[in-house]
Amino acid sequence: MTKVEELAHFVTRATFEDLAQETVAALKLRVLDGLGCAFGALDAELVAALAAHTEDLGGAPHCTLIGGGHTAPDRAAFYNGALVRYLDFNDSYIAPGETCHPSDSLAAVLAAAEYAHATGERLLTSLAVAYQVQCTLSDVAPVRAKGFDHTTQGAYAVAVGVSKALGLDAEQTANAIAMAGTSLNALRVTRTGDLSNWKGLAYPATAFGATHAALLASHGVTGPAQVFEGNKGFMEAIAGPFDVDWGDAGLAAVTRTSVKPFNAEIHGQSAVEGILKLRRTHEVPAEDVARIELDTFAVAYDIIGGGEEGPKLDIHTKEQADHSLPYMLAVALLDGNLMPPQYAPERIAQEDVQSLMRRVCIRPDPELTARFPDEHPCRVTLHLRDGRTLRADERNFEGHVSRPMPWQRAREKFETLARGHASEAHLDEIVTAVESLEGVDVTALTRLLATVTPSKRVRRSASRGAVPSADP
Numbered sequence: 001m002t003k004v005e006e007l008a009h010f011v012t013r014a015t016f017e018d019l020a021q022e023t024v025a026a027l028k029l030r031v032l033d034g035l036g037c038a039f040g041a042l043d044a045e046l047v048a049a050l051a052a053h054t055e056d057l058g059g060a061p062h063c064t065l066i067g068g069g070h071t072a073p074d075r076a077a078f079y080n081g082a083l084v085r086y087l088d089f090n091d092s093y094i095a096p097g098e099t100c101h102p103s104d105s106l107a108a109v110l111a112a113a114e115y116a117h118a119t120g121e122r123l124l125t126s127l128a129v130a131y132q133v134q135c136t137l138s139d140v141a142p143v144r145a146k147g148f149d150h151t152t153q154g155a156y157a158v159a160v161g162v163s164k165a166l167g168l169d170a171e172q173t174a175n176a177i178a179m180a181g182t183s184l185n186a187l188r189v190t191r192t193g194d195l196s197n198w199k200g201l202a203y204p205a206t207a208f209g210a211t212h213a214a215l216l217a218s219h220g221v222t223g224p225a226q227v228f229e230g231n232k233g234f235m236e237a238i239a240g241p242f243d244v245d246w247g248d249a250g251l252a253a254v255t256r257t258s259v260k261p262f263n264a265e266i267h268g269q270s271a272v273e274g275i276l277k278l279r280r281t282h283e284v285p286a287e288d289v290a291r292i293e294l295d296t297f298a299v300a301y302d303i304i305g306g307g308e309e310g311p312k313l314d315i316h317t318k319e320q321a322d323h324s325l326p327y328m329l330a331v332a333l334l335d336g337n338l339m340p341p342q343y344a345p346e347r348i349a350q351e352d353v354q355s356l357m358r359r360v361c362i363r364p365d366p367e368l369t370a371r372f373p374d375e376h377p378c379r380v381t382l383h384l385r386d387g388r389t390l391r392a393d394e395r396n397f398e399g400h401v402s403r404p405m406p407w408q409r410a411r412e413k414f415e416t417l418a419r420g421h422a423s424e425a426h427l428d429e430i431v432t433a434v435e436s437l438e439g440v441d442v443t444a445l446t447r448l449l450a451t452v453t454p455s456k457r458v459r460r461s462a463s464r465g466a467v468p469s470a471d472p
Contacts, residue, residue, distance in 0.1 A: 002174075002225045002226055002228070002229070003226075003227075003228040003229050003244075004174045004177050004178050004181075004225060004226075004227050004228055005170070005174050005225070006246050006247075007133070007156075007160070007174070007177060007244075007246050008160075008163075008170045008171070008173040008174035008177060009170050009246070010129075010246035010247065010249060011129050011133075011160045011163060011164050011170075011173050012164075012168075012169060012170045012173055014125055014128070014129050014164065014251060015125065016121040016122070016124065016125045016438065018125075018251055019124065019125065019128055019251055020252060022252070022255055023128060023251060023252050023254060023255060024124060024438065025407075026254045026255045026257075026404075027124050027127055027128060027131075027254050028124075028434050028435060028437055029259070029405070029407060029410050030090075030091050030102075030103050030106070030127075030254060030257070030259065031103075031106065031127070031434050031437065032410055032411065032414050032431065032434045033090060033091060033103065033259055033410055033413065033414065034084045034090050034091075034103040034106040034107075035066075035084075035414065035418075035430065035434070035449070036413055036414035036415075036416075036417040036418055037083070037084050037085075037086075037087050037089045037090045037417060038066050038080065038083035038084045038107075039066070039083075039414075039417055039418040039421045039422075039452055040087050040089065040340055040417030040418065041082075041083045041084075041086035041087050042066075042067050042083065042421055042452070042453070042454040042455070043454050043455055044086055046082075046086065046197055046200070047082065047083060047086060048454075050078075050079055050082050051065075051067075051069075051079070054069070054071055054075055054078075054079045055069065057075070058071065059071040059072030059074075059075045060072050062076075062114070062115045063075075063076035063111040063114050063115055063446075064076065064114060064446040064447070064449055064450045065079055065080065065450070066079075066080050066083055066449045066450075066452060067083075067421075067449075067450075067452055067453055067454060068450055068451070068452075068453065069450075070450075073111045073112055073114075073115045073211055073215065074111075074208050074209075074211040074212040074215065075208070076107070076110075076111035076114075077107050077108035077111045077112075077158075077162075077204070077207040077208055077211040078107075078204045078205065078207060078208035079107075079204075080107035080110065080111065081104060081106075081107035081108060081203060081204035081207045081208075082200065082201055082204040083107070084103065084104065084106055084107055085101070085104055085200050085201075085203055085204060086200045087263060087322075087340055087417075088199075088200065088263070088264075088265060088322045088323075089260055089263045089340075089417070090103045090104065090260070091103045091257045091258060091259050091260070092257060092258050092260070092266035093131075093134070093135045093138060093253070093256065093257045093258070094258065094266065094372075094373040094376075095135070095138040095139045095142060095373065096139075096142070096373060097142030097144060097145060098138040098139075098142035098143070098144055098150055098153070099138075099144075099150060099266060099267070099299070099303075100134055100135070100138050100150040100153060100154065101150075101203070102130065102131045102134050102135060102157065102253075102254070102257055103257075104151075104154060104203040104204075104207065105127065105130040105131070105134065105154065105157050105158050105161050105207065106127065107204070107207060108158045108161065108162050108207040108208075108210065108211045109123065109126045109127050109130055109158075109161040109162060109164075109165050110123065110442065110445075110446070111162075111211065112126070112161070112162040112165035112166050112211065112214070113126060113165040113442040114442050114443060114446050115166070116165055116166050116167055117441070117442075117443065118165055118167070118441070118442050119438075119440075119441055119442070120436075120437035120438050120439065120440045120441065120442060120444075120445070121438045122164070122165060122167075122442075123165065123437065123442050124437060124438060125164060125251075126161045126162070126164035126165040127161060127254075128251040128253075128254060129160050129161055129164050129251065130157040130158065130160055130161030130164075131157070131251075131253045131254040131257070132249055132250070132251050132252075132253040132254075133153075133156050133157045133160050133161075134153050134154055134156070134157035134253075135253035135256060135257070136244055136249060136253065137153040137156060137157075137244075138150065138153055140242040140243075140244055141153065141234070141235075141239035141240070141242050142239075143188075143238055143239060144188055146238060146239075147187060147188050147189075148185060148186060148187060148188055148238055149186040149187060149188045149190050149191065149202060151184070151186045151190075151202050151203045151205075151206040152184070152185050152186055152238070154184075154203055154206050154207075154210075155180040155181055155183075155184035155185075155206050155209070155210050156177055156180065156181050156210075158180065158206060158207045158210035158211060159173075159176045159177045159179075159180035159181070159210045159213055159214055160173065160176075160177060162176070162210065162211050162214040163176045163177070163214045163217070166214060166215075166218055168214065168217060168218055172214075172217045172218055172220075173214075173217070174223075174225070175216075175217040175221065175222045175223045176210075176213050176214040176216075176217035176218075176223070177223070177227070178222075178223030178224050178225060178227040179213035179216065179217065179221070179223035179224075180209060180210035180213040180214070180223075181227045181228070181234060182223060182224050182227050183209060183213070184206050184209050184210060185234075185238060186202055186206065190202045191303070191309065191323065192309040192310050193309070193310045194310075194314075194320070195317070195319040195320050195323055196319060197319065199319045199323070200319065255401075256401055257401065258399055258400045258401050259399040259404075259405045259410065260399055261273070261397060261398050261399045261405065261409075261413070262332075262338040262339070262397075263322065263338050263339050263340055263342065263343070264322060264328050264338055265303065265304045265322060265323050265328075267296075267297075267299055267300035267303055267304055267376065268300060268304055268325050268328050268329075269376060269397040269399070269400070270376040270377065270378045270394040270395070270396060270397045270400075271294055271296060271300070271325060271328075271329060271378045271380060271394070272328060272329065272332050272338050272397075273394055273397045273398070274378060274379075274380035274392035274393075274394040275292070275329050275332050275333050275380050275382075275392070276332055276333075276336065276337075276338075277392050277394075278380060278382055278390050278391075278392050279332075279333055279336055280336075282390055284333070284382060284384070284390065286330075286333050286334045286352065286356060288384050288385050288386070289333065289356070289359070289382050289383070289384060289385070290359065290383045290384060290385045291359050291360075291361060291382075291383040292329055292330070292333070292356075292359060292360045292361070292380070292381070292382055292383075293360075293361045293362075293363070293379075293380070293381040293382075293383065294325065294329065294360065294361070294362045294363070294378060294379070294380055294381075295363050295364075295365040295368060295378060295379040295381075296325075296362065296363070296364065296365065296368060296377075296378040296379075297364065297365070297368045297369040297371070297372040297376070297377060297378070298364040298369040298372075299369075299372060299373075300325065300364075300376075300378070301362055301363070301364040302364075303323070304323050304324060304325045304328075305325045305326075305362040305364075306325075306326070306362060307364065312324035312325060312326055312327070313326055313357065313358060315327045315348060315354070315357065316348060316349070317345075317348070318343040318345070318348070321342075321343050321348050322343060324357070325360070325362055326357040326358070326360035326362065327348070327353065327357045329357070329360055329380075330353050330356035330357035330359075330360060331347070331353045331357075333356070333382075334352055334353055334356065339416070340417070365379070371395075374402075375395045375396055375402070376394075376395070376396050376397065376400060377393075377394065377395050377396075378393075378394050379391065379392070379393050379394075380392045380394070411431060414427075414431070415427060418430075418452070420455035421452045421453055421454065421455055422451070422452045422453070426448070426451070426452070429448055430445070430448050430449070430452075433445045433448060
């Protein structure tokens with residue numbers, strides 16, 4: 001068999017009975033977390049534009065849009081996926097050379113499961129398969145150092161998850177994987193330099209393409225059978241040689257992912273926890289801080305600290321702010337929290353945070369780097385104007401794989417993000433549906449998602465090219 005055929009057989013053999021109780025619990029928590037992130041994004045100006053775009057183009061109304069409406073599966077994968085990703089608040093997997101967000105596949109798998117009238121058991125199994133493939137490929141075939149984005153491995157993850165949810169056979173699944181993997185190789189420039197809206201849309205676009213590939217495969221369309229090992233295939237062109245024994249891969253990768261307690265890029269979570277701890281313990285007014293110093297591991301410095309992927313002090317948009325450690329540390333110290341309100345345009349523009357972030361110094365530390373990725377260690381030091389020095393040393397954060405977030409804490413995060421978009425009773429229904437997902441049909445969940453609404457009244461124009469606006 002080719003490598004894509006081996007992977008396809010792993011996918012089609014997987015059953016709900018293969019999932020350990022711990023794995024099922026972890027999957028449910030991440031479904032709840034991903035939905036909370038989606039609800040929290042409903043008021044975003046960009047999301048309103050995407051809603052208008054989706055409504056303008058239409059599509060057979062097979063699948064539910066979170067917040068109302070129906071469209072085709074691939075368009076639902078894109079729109080709902082954009083909601084899950086927009087806040088940059090969903091889960092992460094940390095491999096030595098790669099970081100990804102496996103719940104980025106949730107929207108596509110959910111759309112496919114709804115389209116196929118699948119059970120909750122199949123949804124959970126399909127999501128477990130998607131997690132397993134993305135995390136495994138991140139381990140054995142990292143692409144960031146070669147200039148490619150982690151959505152490159154995401155194409156394979158979405159293809160397998162959607163194929164499983166649709167109930168495709170091994171041959172169809174192999175073709176879906178082959179088409180998605182061949183066509184959806186993305187550049188890392190998405191997350192370097194001056195960040196744009198595309199940072200939050202790159203994976204939803206991958207989910208759209210991979211879902212479309214699986215639907216094509218369901219109609220007998222074929223793809224390159226040697227997508228991995230072939231001439232000019234993934235190994236030769238991008239990743240280099242690797243080998244995976246899919247027969248021994250298991251389905252527990254979701255338990256090795258981390259859930260974010262703060263609305264910050266994953267490598268900044270420990271630093272934010274540290275600076276908030278100093279603020280609470282010492283009741284430090286931000287105006288008394290002369291300088292903030294952060295010693296951290298090299299990956300955090302390179303991606304969000306001003307290292308390899310560009311300076312992080314010219315901050316004017318949400319996309320720039322949530323990938324800037326100087327901004328995140330400054331606003332957390334000023335506001336005592338780091339949640340979506342800290343990324344509002346008017347908050348970003350205020351002089352207090354713009355001034356304080358320029359007094360943040362970030363350094364990579366070799367000793368801390370050696371402890372990554374098992375730990376996310378950092379040292380936060382506040383130099384006060386009166387000459388005092390305050391310091392916090394952090395190893396990890398709540399939600400890290402070594403300190404798993406409990407269900408109740410995940411529910412609190414969900415309710416915080418979802419507040420204003422549905423009644424408490426309605427949110428309780430959603431939580432209950434997720435808690436009992438293996439015992440319900442997927443449509444029981446998607447019906448609840450359709451009636452969640454933006455807290456602002458949004459005009460959605462169906463005229464091509466029009467950009468909607470929110471009424472005051």
